[in-house]
Structures are given as C-alpha cells and as structure tokens.
Amino acid sequence: MGLFDKLAGWLGLKKKEVNVLCLGLDNSGKTTIINQLKPSNAQTQDIVPTIGFSIEKFKTSSLCFTVFDMSGQGRYRNLWEHYFKEGQAIIFVIDSSDKLRMVVAKEELDTLLNHPDVKHRRIPILFFANKMDLKDALSSVKVSQLLCLENIKDKPWHICASDAVKGEGLQEGVDWLQEQIAQSDQNDENVRQ
Amino acid sequence: MSAGSSEMKDLMASSKWLDAHYDPVANLYTFTSCVALADLHGDGENKLVVGDLGTGLCNMKLKVYRGTGLLSENTLLDLPTGLVSFLMEQHEPRTPAVAVASGPFIYVYKNLRPYFKFTLPPLEVNPLEQDLWSQAKEDMIDPMSLKEMLESIRDKADIPLSARSLRFLMLDLQEMVTFVNLHKEQPIRRQTVITCINTLKKNMADEDAVSCLVIGTESKDVYVLDPEAFTILSKMTLPSVPTLMDVTGQFDVEFRITVACRDGNIYILRRDSPKPKYCIELSSHPVGLVRIGKNVVVGCAQETLHGYTQKGKKLWTTYLPAPVTTMGLMDLPCRGFQAVLVALSNCEVHLYRDKNLLSIIKTPDVVTSICFGRYGREDGTLIMTTKGGGLIVKILKRTAVFDERDTAPGPPLAQSIRLNVPKKTKLYVDQTMRERENAVAMHRAFQMDLSRLRLAAARAYVKALESSLTPMSASLSEPLKMNAVVQGLGPSFKLTLNIQNTAASRPVMNLAICFLYDEKLYSMRTAFFKIPLLVPGLNYPIDTFVECLSDKGISDIIKVFVLREGKSAPLLTAHINMPVSEGLALN
Numbered sequence: 001m002g003l004f005d006k007l008a009g010w011l012g013l014k015k016k017e018v019n020v021l022c023l024g025l026d027n028s029g030k031t032t033i034i035n036q037l038k039p040s041n042a043q044t045q046d047i048v049p050t051i052g053f054s055i056e057k058f059k060t061s062s063l064c065f066t067v068f069d070m071s072g073q074g075r076y077r078n079l080w081e082h083y084f085k086e087g088q089a090i091i092f093v094i095d096s097s098d099k100l101r102m103v104v105a106k107e108e109l110d111t112l113l114n115h116p117d118v119k120h121r122r123i124p125i126l127f128f129a130n131k132m133d134l135k136d137a138l139s140s141v142k143v144s145q146l147l148c149l150e151n152i153k154d155k156p157w158h159i160c161a162s163d164a165v166k167g168e169g170l171q172e173g174v175d176w177l178q179e180q181i182a183q184s185d186q187n188d189e190n191v192r193q
Numbered sequence: 194m195s196a197g198s199s200e201m202k203d204l205m206a207s208s209k210w211l212d213a214h215y216d217p218v219a220n221l222y223t224f225t226s227c228v229a230l231a232d233l234h235g236d237g238e239n240k241l242v243v244g245d246l247g248t249g250l251c252n253m254k255l256k257v258y259r260g261t262g263l264l265s266e267n268t269l270l271d272l273p274t275g276l277v278s279f280l281m282e283q284h285e286p287r288t289p290a291v292a293v294a295s296g297p298f299i300y301v302y303k304n305l306r307p308y309f310k311f312t313l314p315p316l317e318v319n320p321l322e323q324d325l326w327s328q329a330k331e332d333m334i335d336p337m338s339l340k341e342m343l344e345s346i347r348d349k350a351d352i353p354l355s356a357r358s359l360r361f362l363m364l365d366l367q368e369m370v371t372f373v374n375l376h377k378e379q380p381i382r383r384q385t386v387i388t389c390i391n392t393l394k395k396n397m398a399d400e401d402a403v404s405c406l407v408i409g410t411e412s413k414d415v416y417v418l419d420p421e422a423f424t425i426l427s428k429m430t431l432p433s434v435p436t437l438m439d440v441t442g443q444f445d446v447e448f449r450i451t452v453a454c455r456d457g458n459i460y461i462l463r464r465d466s467p468k469p470k471y472c473i474e475l476s477s478h479p480v481g482l483v484r485i486g487k488n489v490v491v492g493c494a495q496e497t498l499h500g501y502t503q504k505g506k507k508l509w510t511t512y513l514p515a516p517v518t519t520m521g522l523m524d525l526p527c528r529g530f531q532a533v534l535v536a537l538s539n540c541e542v543h544l545y546r547d548k549n550l551l552s553i554i555k556t557p558d559v560v561t562s563i564c565f566g567r568y569g570r571e572d573g574t575l576i577m578t579t580k581g582g583g584l585i586v587k588i589l590k591r592t593a594v595f596d597e598r599d600t601a602p603g604p605p606l607a608q609s610i611r612l613n614v615p616k617k618t619k620l621y622v623d624q625t626m627r628e629r630e631n632a633v634a635m636h637r638a639f640q641m642d643l644s645r646l647r648l649a650a651a652r653a654y655v656k657a658l659e660s661s662l663t664p665m666s667a668s669l670s671e672p673l674k675m676n677a678v679v680q681g682l683g684p685s686f687k688l689t690l691n692i693q694n695t696a697a698s699r700p701v702m703n704l705a706i707c708f709l710y711d712e713k714l715y716s717m718r719t720a721f722f723k724i725p726l727l728v729p730g731l732n733y734p735i736d737t738f739v740e741c742l743s744d745k746g747i748s749d750i751i752k753v754f755v756l757r758e759g760k761s762a763p764l765l766t767a768h769i770n771m772p773v774s775e776g777l778a779l780n
Binding site for chain 2: 025026027074077078099101107108136
C-alpha cells in the first residue's frame with residue numbers, strides 16, 4: 001500500500017474493498033438481499049433465479065463490498081468452491097420456512113466449512129435466517145440449532161433474522177460484518193508491527 | 194466373510210442420502226400406486242399427493258403434503274386403488290389435475306376441488322337373467338324358482354351374473370321376498386371395478402404435455418380415456434386381470450402398455466392391436482413392475498428380480514435377501530441416472546441398476562410405498578411410507594456418486610474372461626475318430642496286455658520268493674528284514690547291514706552272513722561271519738569294510754546272503770550296487 005493510499009484511507013476518502021461471497025440454497029433470497037443492500041437508484045424490481053453467478057457492488061460507511069452472488073441451484077453449486085479463495089467474508093442465506101431442505105443447507109454449509117480454502121482461515125460468516133415474514137418460518141435460534149452453528153469454533157459468525165423483501169434485519173447483519181472486517185484488519189496491522 | 198461384510202458396510206456407511214424428514218406417526222397408509230408428486234399450484238414447488246387408504250373401512254382421504262406439513266385433506270368415498278396427476282388441457286395456468294380411481298369410478302380433482310366423475314361403462318347383462326328379473330317384477334315367478342333358475346345360469350352361462358343376482362343367491366329363504374320386492378323395480382346392471390391406473394401422453398413427449406388416462410379393470414380390459422372429454426379412445430382386452438401397469442409413448446404416435454396380470458404373466462400391448470403383442474411368463478407372481486429405458490424390471494414373489502427386454506426376452510435374474518414389498522423407479526434426468534428401488538420386507542430398500550446392487554437404505558419400518566422425484570424444489574427426493582403409517586423423506590446428496598461396478602459379493606471378474614483354447618488339430622480329430630470306431634478292439638487289446646503284464650510280474654515275484662532273492666524273508670519260521678548302506682568315497686567303503694527280526698516274540702539264532710563279490714575288484718577282510726542272536730523288533734547294524742582294488746573307475750555288485758547254519762539255500766539275498774571309487778589307494 002502506497003503512502004498516498006494509506007493517507008486516503010485514514011482520511012476516509014478511499015474505502016477499503018472487500019470481496020464477499022453470498023451463498024445459500026436456491027430460492028433462499030440471496031439476490032433479494034443483495035438487491036436491498038444496493039443504493040435505491042440501482043435496485044431492480046423483479047428478481048429472477050440467478051444463473052451461474054453475478055457480481056454486485058455496494059458501499060457502507062467505511063467499506064466497499066464486492067459481492068459474488070452465487071446461484072443456489074443444485075447444478076451450479078459446484079461453482080461455489082472456485083470462489084472460496086477470493087472471499088474475505090461469507091454471507092450464507094437460509095430459507096427459514098423450508099424445513100425440509102434445512103438438511104441440504106446444513107450439508108452445503110459443512111462442505112463449505114471443510115473445504116481447504118476455508119477450513120484454516122478465520123473468515124467471518126454472516127447467516128441470514130431469511131423469510132421471517134412467512135407464518136411457518138423457524139426462528140433464528142431454531143435455524144442455528146438445525147445447522148449446528150455452535151460447532152463453528154474457529155471463525156466469527158453471526159445469525160440475523162431477516163425479511164429481505166421488506167429489508168428488515170439486513171442492516172444489523174452488514175454492520176456486524178463491517179465490524180468484523182475492521183477488527184481483522186487491525187489484527188493484521190498488529191501482526192505486521 | 195470379512196470381505197463381504199466390509200463391502201456391505203461400504204454400501205451402507207457412505208450414506209448418499211440426507212434424512213430430511215421422518216414422521217413415524219404420519220397416519221399415512223398407502224401403496225406405491227396411490228402416491229404422486231405434482232406441482233398442483235403451478236408455483237414451481239412440487240407437492241406430495243397421497244391417496245390414503247385409512248383403515249380400509251373409514252378415514253380414506255386424499256392428502257396433499259407441502260414440505261414437512263399437511264396442506265390439505267379431502268375425504269374419499271371409497272378405497273382408492275390408484276392415483277395419478279396429469280395435465281388435462283393446454284390452458285394456462287398449467288396446473289395438473291389429480292385422478293383417483295376407486296371402485297368403478299375415477300374422481301378427477303382440479304385445484305384440489307372435485308371436478309369430474311368418470312364411471313366405467315356397464316358390462317353386458319345376461320338376457321336370461323334380465324328375463325327372470327322382469328318376470329319377478331311382474332310377480333310371475335316365486336323366489337324359490339327364481340333362485341333355481343339363477344343358479345342354473347350361474348353354472349352354465351358365458352356371461353356371469355350381476356352383483357344383485359349373486360347377492361340374492363346368498364340370502365336365506367325369508368329374506369328373499371323382501372330383497373326381490375326392494376330391488377325388482379330397478380333395471381339390473383353389471384359393473385366392473387378399476388384395478389390400476391396410469392397416464393399416457395396424448396401427442397407430445399414433453400414433460401408438460403397433455404396426458405390420457407389408461408385404466409385396467411377387473412373385467413380384463415384396458416381403456417384409454419380422452420383427457421378432456423373422458424370418452425373412451427381405445428379399448429384392449431387381456432387374457433387376465435391387470436394388477437400393475439406401466440405406460441410409455443404417445444397415444445397418437447406409438448405406445449406400449451406393459452401390464453402384469455393376476456395369472457402371473459406380463460403382457461405388452463401396443464397401438465393398433467386390441468390383443469397383447471408379447472407375453473412374459475413368470476415363474477412366480479409379480480409384486481412390482483418398473484420400466485427402465487427399454488427394459489422391464491419385475492420383482493417376483495419368490496424373492497427374485499428379473500430384467501426383460503420390451504419384447505419379452507429375459508436378460509438377467511437377481512436373488513434378493515427378503516420378499517419384495519414394493520418397487521419404484523429412481524430417475525435423475527439431470528445426471529442421466531436411472532435405477533430401480535426395491536423395498537424389502539426386512540426393512541431395507543435396495544437400489545439396483547440392472548442386476549447390480551448399488552446401495553442399501555435401512556428403514557425403521559417395512560416400506561409399503563416408494564416415490565422418487567422432485568419434491569418441493571429438490572430434484573432427488575425419495576419419499577417412502579411405511580406399514581405403520583410413517584412418512585420418510587430422504588434427499589439425495591449433491592455429491593453422491595454411485596459406483597458402476599457391482600458391489601454385491603459374487604464370482605470374481607476373472608471368471609468371465611474366456612480362455613484361449615487352441616483349435617483342434619487334424620491329428621487330434623483323426624485320433625478321436627479312430628478311437629471312436631475301434632473302441633471295443635482297443636479296450637480288449639489293452640486288457641489283454643494288462644493281464645499279461647500282471648502275469649509276468651507275478652511269475653517274477655514267485656521266482657524271487659522261491660530263490661530268496663529278496664531282502665525280505667518269506668518263510669514264517671525266520672521272518673527277517675535287511676537293508677544295506679554304503680558309506681565312503683573309496684577306495685575304502687564301509688558297508689552297514691541293518692538286520693531286523695520281525696517276528697512277534699521268537700528270537701532267531703544260528704545265522705551267518707556271506708558276501709559274494711568279484712575278487713579282482715574288491716577285497717574283504719571277512720567274507721563270511723556269524724551273527725548273534727536276534728531279539729525281535731530290534732535293529733542290528735553290522736559293519737564291514739570293503740576295499741576297492743581297481744583304480745579304473747569301475748564298480749560292481751556285491752551280493753549279501755543271510756544263511757542258516759546247515760542249510761544251503763539263503764534266507765535273504767541283497768544286491769548292493771557299489772559306487773565308483775573316487776579316491777586313490779595309498780600304496
């Protein structure tokens with residue numbers, strides 16, 4: 001990092017770029033969440049199933065997020081692992097109303113956590129227990145139980161109940177993520193010093 | 194055994210299925226024919242539609258499940274025998290209808306509301322029976338003679354009696370009059386019932402094409418119904434009552450209906466032929482029928498699974514560890530994978546591709562219905578209901594891979610490799626011909642030579658015995674045994690004679706040993722000496738020394754005689770082949 005970049009960073013002129021992977025089963029609401037986080041003039045009205053993946057960008061107070069919005073359809077899920085290396089954070093979206101496929105979500109999460117590109121890195125994972133507005137939705141506590149999130153010991157994680165259509169609960173999650181990234185940056189600086 | 198059990202563990206342990214849902218008390222009693230998956234609301238989420246048989250008398254329901262929960266219930270009037278979902282028309286939205294077969298009716302539901310009721314056409318009534326009942330209507334015949342007449346019709350006529358007449362014949366005398374008075378006004382009808390139901394695409398092979406209903410009846414007929422008007426498009430007749438049915442093709446183009454019947458045969462019907470085209474005769478009754486590509490897989494009551502081509506040629510047979518309860522097709526078009534699921538009464542579900550066992554699923558109860566397909570948004574979902582009314586939902590793992598090879602223990606691969614056997618030569622063929630033609634003469638010549646050989650051997654033996662040329666004594670009074678060992682390289686040799694008295698208890702006395710040899714070649718210090726008393730059973734080694742006189746590398750035989758004092762004929766004789774002397778004499 002050049003001196004000018006550092007200076008710009010301190011002054012808050014230039015924001016730090018972060019690559020985030022957005023994962024989850026099909027129809028869990030990944031694209032809707034990303035769409036809600038974008039500035040209102042860039043949002044699209046109708047959300048269609050993602051094919052392959054799409055790259056979206058949005059900014060928060062201190063960071064500039066580049067989100068890889070991966071398709072959750074079964075046949076595209078094998079693409080996920082190719083992007084694990086680049087990801088500095090992971091957003092994992094769960095459809096809380098789909099009790100039947102909770103095991104599938106757990107299976108995909110376990111595969112993700114055991115992947116060599118993820119296993120030994122301390123990357124923050126943000127879970128969205130989405131579709132809280134539906135009447136048969138499970139609570140975020142129940143979702144974290146079903147996914148056995150308490151077993152994740154070596155990575156910071158956080159679960160938020162959310163309703164992506166209305167945009168509820170999203171900001172809380174993104175704030176947490178921003179904090180985690182800032183912390184890990186500080187740690188890096190300390191290590192370097 | 195250990196290899197076999199480890200293979201079995203391999204089949205089970207590396208589970209390819211995720212346990213999505215298990216409700217042991219779902220109160221769902223049904224069979225494979227009454228289970229279907231369909232996108233009933235056109236929202237891209239498949240629902241599970243089940244014709245629940247309840248207890249068999251009450252609680253018969255049409256149930257629809259979404260995810261893990263029950264979405265709706267409709268009461269059914271009669272026991273369902275089959276359930277299918279099908280698209281009736283091209284109109285948008287393209288939501289499929291559900292057809293439930295029970296008794297002589299098909300109840301069609303659209304949007305889970307009753308929509309149409311189809312009734313099978315009535316069967317022909319015996320005119321004599323018709324006559325009798327019209328007489329009864331005008332009170333021209335008394336119940337007793339009506340009964341006699343009906344009984345004679347029942348025993349003789351080609352057209353069987355109607356249900357009403359059969360019921361009448363079961364009644365007691367006093368009930369007859371009231372029964373006749375109650376029913377005589379209505380015309381008599383003869384009705385059959387539906388035994389199996391399936392669907393057949395009308396004129397397009399697409400996944401979402403309009404389908405006809407195909408039904409098999411107790412009257413041994415197969416009907417194809419129009420999807421919109423419910424008129425009979427085609428009628429085919431079978432030699433027996435159909436129980437299981439599989440349909441492929443399109444009605445307007447070409448189709449094939451494979452029907453397993455109650456007589457233990459499978460018949461294959463085709464377009465434009467009112468009679469079966471092919472027939473497969475099974476060794477036992479069919480329990481499950483699945484078509485996989487162009488082949489038919491049949492599970493039989495004798496714990497066997499057979500594969501047949503669509504023309505009825507048998508391809509293979511596999512033996513199962515337990516009786517089959519039901520069978521289903523596992524079709525994963527996105528992976529190009531097709532296999533047969535076979536539920537067994539030992540609480541296992543086996544997955545077979547051709548005759549190869551790919552995987553075993555253990556279930557907590559005996560499975561009575563199997564359905565594989567897209568449920569909710571998940572393509573590879575396996576839905577099973579159990580004997581105790583449980584519901585099991587399993588999802589195939591995205592990463593699950595089924596081995597190509599046969600995982601069941603069996604003969605090794607090498608067994609099927611052909612050996613490179615050389616061709617028969619002309620000599621071999623000629624010899625074989627000769628042997629075949631002169632077999633008797635050859636046998637006689639061989640037997641003659643064999644007899645001669647035996648005779649010559651016996652003569653030589655007798656001669657040897659008579660002249661005591663053997664190292665074994667033949668006489669009963671002096672049973673002796675002797676063997677000789679030569680030690681040394683030469684020119685001095687040590688000769689050891691081992692003599693044993695083989696008698697049970699009697700010692701032998703007054704024996705002498707004498708050597709006979711060529712005096713130009715060998716010299717011995719004592720060529721004749723006496724031996725001591727021989728105790729029975731003991732071995733007596735007797736050493737002497739032989740000096741070889743020649744240095745020309747020649748050897749000779751030394752004869753040993755065991756003699757009895759006062760007798761000239763020897764008791765034993767031994768010939769010792771002396772080795773060539775390899776050393777030089779010290780002069």
